[in-house]
Amino acid sequence: MYMRRLFAASFALLLLLLFSAITSAQTRTISGMVSDSKTGEPLAGVTVSIVGRSLATLTDSSGTYHIFAGSSVSALQFSFIGYATQTVKLAGDRLDVSLVPEIANLESVVVIGYGTAKKKDLTGSVALVTSKDFNKGQATTPEQLIAGKVAGVQITSNNGAPGSGSTIRIRGGASLNASNDPLIVIDGVPLSNDGLSGSPNPLALINPNDIESFSILKDASATAIYGSRASNGVILIVTKKGRRGKPVINFNTQFSVSKLPGYADVLSADEFRNYINTNGDAAQIALMGKASTNWQKEIYRTGIGSDNNLSVSGAAAKGKLPYRISVGYLKQQGVLKTSDLERKSAGINLSPSLLDDHLKIDINVKAARSDARFANTGAIAAAVNFDPTQPVYSGGNRYNGYYEWLDPSAVSGLKSLAPRNPVGLLMDYNNNGTNIRSIGNIQFDYKFHFLPELRANLNLGYDVAHGYGKIFVNDSAAQKYGSVVEGKQYNGQADKYASWRDNGLVEFYLNYTRLFNRHKIDLTAGYGYYDFVTRNINFASYDASGDLIPKTTPNFALDKPRYTMLSYYGRLNYSFNDRYLLTAALRTDGSSKFNSNNRWGIFPSAAFAWKLKDEAFLKSSSTVSDLKLRLGYGVTGQQDGIGNFDYISYYNLSSATATYQLGDQYYQMYRPGGYYYERKWEQTTTYNAGLDYGFINNRIYGSIDVYYKKTTDLLNEINQPAGTNFTNKIVANIGSMENRGVEFLLNVVPVQSKDLTWNVNFNATYNKNQITKLTVVDDPSYPGAQNGGITGGVGNLIQIHSVNYPRSSFYVLQQVYNEAGKPVEGVFVDRNKEGLINENDFYRYKNPDPRFFLGLGSSVNYKKLSAGFSARANIGNYVYNNVISATALGTNILNPLKYLNNGSSDLLLTGFAGGGDKLIFSDYYIENASFLRMDNIYLGYDFGKLFPQTGNLRMNLSAQNVFVITKYKGLDPEVQGGIDNNFYPRPRVFVLGLNLDF
Numbered sequence: 001m002y003m004r005r006l007f008a009a010s011f012a013l014l015l016l017l018l019f020s021a022i023t024s025a026q027t028r029t030i031s032g033m034v035s036d037s038k039t040g041e042p043l044a045g046v047t048v049s050i051v052g053r054s055l056a057t058l059t060d061s062s063g064t065y066h067i068f069a070g071s072s073v074s075a076l077q078f079s080f081i082g083y084a085t086q087t088v089k090l091a092g093d094r095l096d097v098s099l100v101p102e103i104a105n106l107e108s109v110v111v112i113g114y115g116t117a118k119k120k121d122l123t124g125s126v127a128l129v130t131s132k133d134f135n136k137g138q139a140t141t142p143e144q145l146i147a148g149k150v151a152g153v154q155i156t157s158n159n160g161a162p163g164s165g166s167t168i169r170i171r172g173g174a175s176l177n178a179s180n181d182p183l184i185v186i187d188g189v190p191l192s193n194d195g196l197s198g199s200p201n202p203l204a205l206i207n208p209n210d211i212e213s214f215s216i217l218k219d220a221s222a223t224a225i226y227g228s229r230a231s232n233g234v235i236l237i238v239t240k241k242g243r244r245g246k247p248v249i250n251f252n253t254q255f256s257v258s259k260l261p262g263y264a265d266v267l268s269a270d271e272f273r274n275y276i277n278t279n280g281d282a283a284q285i286a287l288m289g290k291a292s293t294n295w296q297k298e299i300y301r302t303g304i305g306s307d308n309n310l311s312v313s314g315a316a317a318k319g320k321l322p323y324r325i326s327v328g329y330l331k332q333q334g335v336l337k338t339s340d341l342e343r344k345s346a347g348i349n350l351s352p353s354l355l356d357d358h359l360k361i362d363i364n365v366k367a368a369r370s371d372a373r374f375a376n377t378g379a380i381a382a383a384v385n386f387d388p389t390q391p392v393y394s395g396g397n398r399y400n401g402y403y404e405w406l407d408p409s410a411v412s413g414l415k416s417l418a419p420r421n422p423v424g425l426l427m428d429y430n431n432n433g434t435n436i437r438s439i440g441n442i443q444f445d446y447k448f449h450f451l452p453e454l455r456a457n458l459n460l461g462y463d464v465a466h467g468y469g470k471i472f473v474n475d476s477a478a479q480k481y482g483s484v485v486e487g488k489q490y491n492g493q494a495d496k497y498a499s500w501r502d503n504g505l506v507e508f509y510l511n512y513t514r515l516f517n518r519h520k521i522d523l524t525a526g527y528g529y530y531d532f533v534t535r536n537i538n539f540a541s542y543d544a545s546g547d548l549i550p551k552t553t554p555n556f557a558l559d560k561p562r563y564t565m566l567s568y569y570g571r572l573n574y575s576f577n578d579r580y581l582l583t584a585a586l587r588t589d590g591s592s593k594f595n596s597n598n599r600w601g602i603f604p605s606a607a608f609a610w611k612l613k614d615e616a617f618l619k620s621s622s623t624v625s626d627l628k629l630r631l632g633y634g635v636t637g638q639q640d641g642i643g644n645f646d647y648i649s650y651y652n653l654s655s656a657t658a659t660y661q662l663g664d665q666y667y668q669m670y671r672p673g674g675y676y677y678e679r680k681w682e683q684t685t686t687y688n689a690g691l692d693y694g695f696i697n698n699r700i701y702g703s704i705d706v707y708y709k710k711t712t713d714l715l716n717e718i719n720q721p722a723g724t725n726f727t728n729k730i731v732a733n734i735g736s737m738e739n740r741g742v743e744f745l746l747n748v749v750p751v752q753s754k755d756l757t758w759n760v761n762f763n764a765t766y767n768k769n770q771i772t773k774l775t776v777v778d779d780p781s782y783p784g785a786q787n788g789g790i791t792g793g794v795g796n797l798i799q800i801h802s803v804n805y806p807r808s809s810f811y812v813l814q815q816v817y818n819e820a821g822k823p824v825e826g827v828f829v830d831r832n833k834e835g836l837i838n839e840n841d842f843y844r845y846k847n848p849d850p851r852f853f854l855g856l857g858s859s860v861n862y863k864k865l866s867a868g869f870s871a872r873a874n875i876g877n878y879v880y881n882n883v884i885s886a887t888a889l890g891t892n893i894l895n896p897l898k899y900l901n902n903g904s905s906d907l908l909l910t911g912f913a914g915g916g917d918k919l920i921f922s923d924y925y926i927e928n929a930s931f932l933r934m935d936n937i938y939l940g941y942d943f944g945k946l947f948p949q950t951g952n953l954r955m956n957l958s959a960q961n962v963f964v965i966t967k968y969k970g971l972d973p974e975v976q977g978g979i980d981n982n983f984y985p986r987p988r989v990f991v992l993g994l995n996l997d998f
Contacts, residue, residue, distance in 0.1 A: 029449070030093055031066045031357055034059050034078060037098040040245075043080060044109040045118045046099070047515065051075040051087060056515045057452060060445075061109060061116045064357050066452045111215045111236045113225035114457075114509055114524055114571070121575070123583040123607035124222030124632050125688050125705050125743075127151070130213045131240075135870055136938040137958035137991045138256050138307065139208040140332065140341070141165050142237065148855035148872040148935060151743035151763035152218050152705070153233075156976050159984035162305075162332040162341035163204035163372065167976045170218055170233030171709060172739040172767045172849065174684040176785075176801055177731055178715040179640035182233040183226055187364045189441050189461040190229065192503055193640075194534070196435055196467040205368040205437040205465070207328045207345040209252070209309040212240045218743075219707060220634025220686035224605030225571055227587035228637035231684040231711070239364065240313070241349050242322035247314030249998040258303035258987035260335050261961065263296045264883060264971050265905045269388040272893075272902055280894050287900050291391040295383035295902075298392055299422050303333035303987060322351040335987045338426045339375035343368060358447045365440035376429035376479070381791075381982040382422040384887060387900045392423050399478040400428055405899040411489060412482020418899040420478050428477035433469030433497075438462070441505075453514045457526075459507040468498040475544035483543075485550055492544025500535040509569075522573035530565040566590045581609040585634075593639050598680035605634030607688075626694030626701060638682035642715060642731050680733055684711040699752065702745040709739040716774065716801075717785060735774040737807065741767035756862050763855045769806045769847075783842075786811065791981050792886045792920040798979065799880075802844055808978065809844040810880060812923040813837065822909075823924045826916045837918065845923050848978025850930070851876030864942040866956075870935045874974065879929040881970050882981035885922075889914030906969065929973035931966035952997040960989040 034046045042063025049056035050073050059065045067076070069090075078097050079085040088097055109116050110128045119128060127150045134145040143166045147155040154169045173180030184191045186206070215236040217223045223230035267275065269292035276285055311326035330343040345368035352361050394403040398413070402424035405415040441461030448454045473480040475492035483490045509526025541549045569587035583606065590600045612618055612627040687708045694701035714735035744764045751758040775782055788799030788808060800811040814829035831841045852875040859868035886892070887903030891914030895901055912919065940956035966973040970980045 029066050029356065029452070030069050030073075030076065030090065030095060031064065032095040032097065033063045034065065034080075034097050034099060035063055037100045040098075040243075043099060044116055045121070046078055046080045049077045049079070049515075051077050058513055058515070060360075060447070060455075062351075062360065064353075066356075066358065066447060068452070111213070111238050112217065112222065113234070113236075114507075114526060114569075115511065115522075117573075120611070120626070120628070121573075121581060121609075122222075123573075123581050123609040123630055124217065125152075125219040125630070125690055125703075125707070126222050127153070127216040127218065127745075128213065129216070131211070134211075135936050136868070136940075136956065137936050137960045137993075138254060138305070138989050140307075140330065141203045142206050142208045142211055143168055143203060145208055145211065146214050146216075148857070148870055149761075149763070150216050151703075151745045151855070152707075152741070152765050152767075153216055154765075154850075154853050156974055157986060158976060160335060160986040161339055161375070161377075161984045162303075162334045163343070163370065164984070165203050168235070170216065171707060171741060172769050174231040174636075174709060174711045174737070174739070175638055175682060176714055176735070176737065176771075176807060177717050178638045178642065178682055180232050181640075182235050183223075183229045184235045184237065185226075186237045186366075186439060187239055187362075187441060188443055188459050188507075189364075189439055189463055189505065190226075190530075191439070191463055192501060192532070194501065196437075196465050196499055196501060204341075205343070205345070205370055205435060206237075206366070206439075207309070207326070207330075207343075207347065207368065209307075209311075209328055210239045210326055210345075210347050210366065211237055213238045219607075219632050219688035219705075220636050220684070220709075221583060221585075221605045221607035221632030221688065222634075224603050224634040224636055225569055225585045225587055226636075227567060227569065227603040228565070228589040228591065228601055228639055228681060230603075231636040231638045231682070239347065239349065239366070240311070240324055240326075241351055241362075242313040242315055242324040244315040244319045244322060247312060250309075250311045250313075250996070252309050252993065252995040254305075254307040254991050254993040256303075256305040256307070256332075256989050256991045258305065258333070258335050258989045260300045260985055261964075261988045262971060262985075263294075263300075264384050265969070266296075266384050266887075266902050267388070267893075267905050267907070269293065271905065271908070272388050275893065275907075276900065279890065283898070284894055284900065287387075287898070289387065289389040289391060291389055293386075293388050293390060293392060295386045295388065295422050299337055299379050299383050299426055300335050301333070301337050303335045305332035306330070307332075317352070320353050322349075324349045334375065334984075336375045336377070336380070336426070336984060338373055338429070339984075340373045341370060342372070343370045345369075355446075355449070358449055358452075360445045360447075362443040362445070363441075364443075365438065367438040368436075370435045372433050372435075374431040374433060376425045376431070377982060377984055378420075378479075379422040379425040380984060382419045382425055384883060385419045385892075385901045385903065386422055388902055389900075392421070398476065399481065400424060400474070400476050402428075402478065404478045410482065411484055412478075414478055414482065415897065415899050417897055418895075419901065424477065425479055428473055428479060430472045431469065433467065435465060435467040437465035453512055455511045455513075457507075457509050457511065459505070461505045461507075463501070463503040465501045466499075469496070471495045471497075473544065480544075483549070490543040490547060490549050494542045494544055494546060496539045498537045498539075500533075502531075502533040502535075504531045505529065518577045520573075520575045520578070523571070525570040526568070528565075528567035528569070530567070531562075532564070533562045536561075563592045565592070577614075579611045579614045581611070583607040583609075589637060591639050593642060594680060595677055598678070601637045601681040601683070603635045603637055603683075605632070607632035607634075613694075623695055624693075625696065625698045626692060628692040630688070630690040630692070630705075632688040632690075633686070635683055635685050638684065638711075638715065642679065678733070679715075679731070680713060682711060682713050682715045682733065684709055686710075699749045701747050703743070704745075705743040707739075707741055707743070710736065710772075711738070712736045714773075734776055736772045737770065738772055739767055739769050741765060756860075758858070758860045760858045761856070765853050766851065767849070767853075768851065769849055771801055771803050771805060771807055774801065774803050783811075788880075788977070788979055790880065790882050790885070790920070790979060792882070793917060796920060798921070799847075800844065805844045806847040806849060808849075809847045810878065810923070810926050810978070811842050811921075812845050812926060813841055813918060813921045814843060814845075815922045815924040823912075823922070825910070825912050826919060828918065828922070842921070846878035846926055848877055848879065848975075850874035864944065866940040866942075867938065869937045871933060872935055873930075873932040875930045877929050877973075878926050878978065879968060879970065879973060879975050880979050881925050881927050881968075882979055883970060885920050885925040886981070888912060889919075891915065927968050927970070929966065929968040929970075929975070931964050931968065931973040933964045933974070934962040936960050937962055946996075950998050954995040956991075956993045956995075958991045958993070960991070961986055962988065 046059040158164045217234040309328040313324035315322040328345040347366040350363040402421040405418035407415040444458045473493040507528045512523045571585040574582045610629045690705040713733040748760045784800040784802030786797040799808040816827040854873040857870040884904045888907040938958035943953040
């Protein structure tokens, strides 16, 4: 089916090319390229008209144009808002023109869905961030380039591990149990956000050095053209391309040093001894050692890294074949010992023009291989908990020489519930993963000879990846020692993992653009086919000697889920007098994840923009340089987070712990899986009103947006009826949720002269999330769906989704305090006045999402010197401090199981003994985690040419994660999900960079 559709689309395109080529022989065409006179960059959307006639055309995304003209035509006129209009006489069939800019900031070409547009002509809420505005310093993954740069876009690094990536939320996300990640499209290829074995995160294999710009589509009027994958916004990434002119060789290198900014506040060895001597009995005092070990210092290190990139770009074949070839090599040490990342990447872009520039072909291929060693992050919690009076090494050979808590009566010789030696957890654990990924496409864009206003675009793309790895723990390591199954002891671990992902796409669309006097029509209609295939291998588990461990895992199993999607889409852009703009789009998607009755989703959108600046009452104003009103509406869909065929009754591969024995082998079997036949698309409706403004020749410019998003038919987990023999929960369409907010963007150029330029940018976002429905029939007695697992006890949850509250609100007991303001242990407010404390006294208190998040940046350029900073702030976000709740307890330190634990020094403030099972739910542990983080400070100097006519050298110094201002007691207030426990800390990074152009 895939190949047939591909052949049909390709054959249709070839017929169109042949027909138009024959027709072209009968007509004379004037062609050329229009560029910016200062930068040399091509200009898209320039109006090219024949002097004295109504016939006109527009330049495309590469700045080229073609227009029919008779023999009597003597001149062409070129007009573009922000540039001086030029009339140029013809001296042949080729005419290249350079336009002189008048007003900055309005004419940037923005990539939108299936096309481009000038920034001034946008009707939706779209943000553009180009390479000149990227965050400076070390960027291992692409999203780090724009963190804090865009209003309404919150980017939170997942942790400090090399290549760990970030969580991206645009306007708060739109779902509960489905995905809240935006759709990311690179050069026309939509990426899969699914995790892959052996990779720190899906974006870790994209080299940030290859990226030219980001376009962030935020409201549904901009994103609806992507339909069912766009409920959480769309990020369009454009990579660097070759340009006409002399070849340019660029080499840049960065050397980085990463250091831990601080340690979790735990009892020192002296404080620990004093606490034990004061509160412990003789047996507990005797358990203390004679060492003074700072376990956190033992597991962390100074990380060294380097990032090297080489590229060659230019144009061959007399400028007809622009090209760019790049290679990169990254090697990065994490601050947690044994965590490392090595990445090799390569990319090639070819952009030939054929048939007198009527046929443009864009070929993009990117490939990368990452080799990572993943540290045993359990060592982070162990370093907080392990007795600081014990040494790192025992002096013996057992357990590889590391000190451990012993129990001679146990098979393993170890106390089963005691923490393991943190250094041993790291050094004895070898988890090495490899990931190979390639993303590529070939895109044909043909402008018809007989009708240059009509373009045909065929895009063939792929995203394939393979991840695999091994975990090995030797047979003496305490962390995998003494497991007994069926009377036999197994020591160590020798496991494998592997998965594949093969995604392909075929997209074809036609675009017609035409000017009719004061009317401009831009019409797009297209078709898409998308295929998603995943293969996962569930390997058996073995001990270090290679013996199969029975019952725990199957011998071997292959799972190969697959689904496909078909799409039809169309969009109309209409403008009158280049002042009133209307956009209407419609997309319909069909997914194999739904039954035939619910398979197709329809996603419409519409937007209107009014350029008030062009009205008579403002046109002559020297103060107001831009003013545009935008109104938008749209519907988008969601299908991520559900099974591929959960709408039919089926048999599913059993879990690894549910196996069947045949001989001495254990195998996974197939059993009935839970299904929900009526499942359909989750849908998000968005309303947006915006105002773009500019003053004093755009020395001050920005935007204000107000939005409202409502998600209906939420993909929500519900309980299965008892006795169904299915899984306990299944995802169904029940519930609704809304986000509403305000975005503000301000850019100011306070100083602009020949030698000195100073830029300041600020953005602020307010977002409020609220669940409005969770059950089929309103049920006031239903508390909600609990989530957010925590350490302490078994199966405890600290968050809840409830109607009329934000998602993942903390669900806690209200702590009672004495007159001195100290929490009283085990005493909580009886909120329902029943005379006892039970589940009816829990209440919803705060949530992890910030109410406001802000970004601030500034840059100064003085002659050859440049400097700047970027900072971010979150206001109103709260975190459950699970480190304190689990460790700042007397029962944790004075453990009745005859070993000692360390814990948070908060114990010295509260004096909590730790009795009772309700203390862990106290709202005392919910802390205000608002913060201001200085993300980046940089200083750069341009040395100029090292050799005559060539060799431009630039050097820069930068520091990242410079400081954080917060009241939060934990190590870092920025915790995705709102539960702080076992968090890999973000390092402070110092970077020296060199950039050389030839």
